[in-house]
Amino acid sequence: MIDVGALRALRAVAALGTLARAADELGFTASAVSQQIKRLERQVGVPVLAPAGRGVVLTPAGQAIVDSAPEVFQALERCVEAAQSVSDGAPRGILRVVAFSTAIRGLLAPTILRLSTRCPDLRVHITEQDPDQALHSVDAGTADLALVHDADGLPVPLPSSLTQRHMHTDVGDVVMNRTHPLARLDPPLAGADLAGHAWVTSPPGSVCHQWFRRLFADVPEDPDVRHLVDDFATQLSLVASGDVIALIPRLARPPLGEGLVSRPLRRQPKREVHAAWRRSANASPAIQAVLAELVCCARNPPTKSCE
Template identity: 80%
Template sequence: MIEVGALRALRSVAALGTLARAADELGFTASAVSQQIKRLERQVGVPVLAPAGRGVVLTPAGQAIADSAPEVFQALERCAEAAQSASEGVPRGTLRVVAFSTAIRGLLAPVLSRAAYPQLRVEVTEQDPGEALRSVGAGTADFALVHDADGLLPAPLPPSLARRWVHTDVGDVVMSRTHPLAGLEAPLDETALAEHAWVTSPPGTVCHQWFRRLFADEPDVRHRVDDFATQLSLVASGQVVALIPRLARPPLGETLLARPLRRPPKREVHAVWRRSAEASPAIRALLSELEPAGAKVDG
């Protein structure tokens, strides 16, 4: 009989292309993953991997096994969830959550601080949305928070996953109370913003994309910093302003203030989980804590 661990190893290698990357995702050594693959080959009697440059590819037999793997994992997960649901629906065990950093700060941390489920252990790992979707799909995480990057989810959502909208994040301009912009009437427009110096997130980030869309011409960018707390320390100097998502914003204190934009950038935040885990009391509990009024399951 094929072992579940070996099946999971093959699926990860198929998705990532090398034993080393699969090992990183699964939390094993490359040697351990290689041994699982060899054990699988002994069990089925045929090779399942073939070398391809510096990586590997699946043989036709390996591809056939990998294609059947989701049905196996979903059936096993439904068995576990049925057992949990039968136990009065009490959230218990370990829930592995992956999310982008500002969702951890602004959404998960407040929920975890007030939720009281003594039999449930929640483990949170920071991952970008694309990686988070892959982790949930592969079964190395149970629940994810992802953002749509101004209208597009980071990857098409496969049929095996479900999602639910939980939050809309908005960007505001943050400035020192002594800055000239602080005296203008809100909401602010692009004309008023273009005359001032900025600290921004580095190119390639969602927040930098938000920033560049504000201006037709090249703005005066003095600093490029990924950490929002560091951005705010530079804003406190009174020389620059910053575009900060509300989820990423700590309390501004007495020296800083936030002003809304006339056309504010937005991103939608979704919770994602496997449909086979739909009955999980732990997932339902976390969704209930995160769920705003009127949220609906997306197909």
């Protein structure tokens, strides 16, 4: 019988192209992954990988095994869910969650305390990952639940083995020192209001930088970008100086304190946040418990009760 760990290793190698990358994802050494692949080859009696430059490729036999792997993992997961469903159905064990950084701060972190109280036998392990990597991790079985956002209005492609649920719509506001001239204007602010002011923004290539550039789509002059900073807390420290303003997603925004204020925009930039998990794990009490708390958190500020 094929070893499940070896099957998972082959699937990771197929997706990532090298033993080293597969080992990093699975939490093993490259040598351990190599031994798992060799054990699989002994079990099936044929080679499943072939060298290709600095990486490896699947043999036809290896590809056939990988193509059949989702059915195997889904069947095993259904076995686990069946065992849980005949018990009291209480969430328990470890749930591995992967998410982008601002979702961790704005959605996951506020749920942890409530989950520890309501589900004392459930432990949530969180890893920061970008949406593409997060979906791959859930699809490959190295994570159980992902929080992802669309990329500039375009949904992240969802593997057929996964299902998803809308969790939250995140929007961006302009944050400024309370003494800044924009703070005296009546909201919402238009693109023309923002011209001529100095900015700190997220670096090019990020969703928030795309939001920023779109603010000036109808403004003839280029924006005055003084600083490129990826960390939003650092952006806010620069905004506090009074020299620059920033476009900050609400999920990423800590309490502003007395010195800073936020102003909404007439054309609010936004991104949709979804939770994704394997279809075969849909009945998981742990996943359903975390989803319920995430929905609660998305609908209510962390300082308010979700009852």
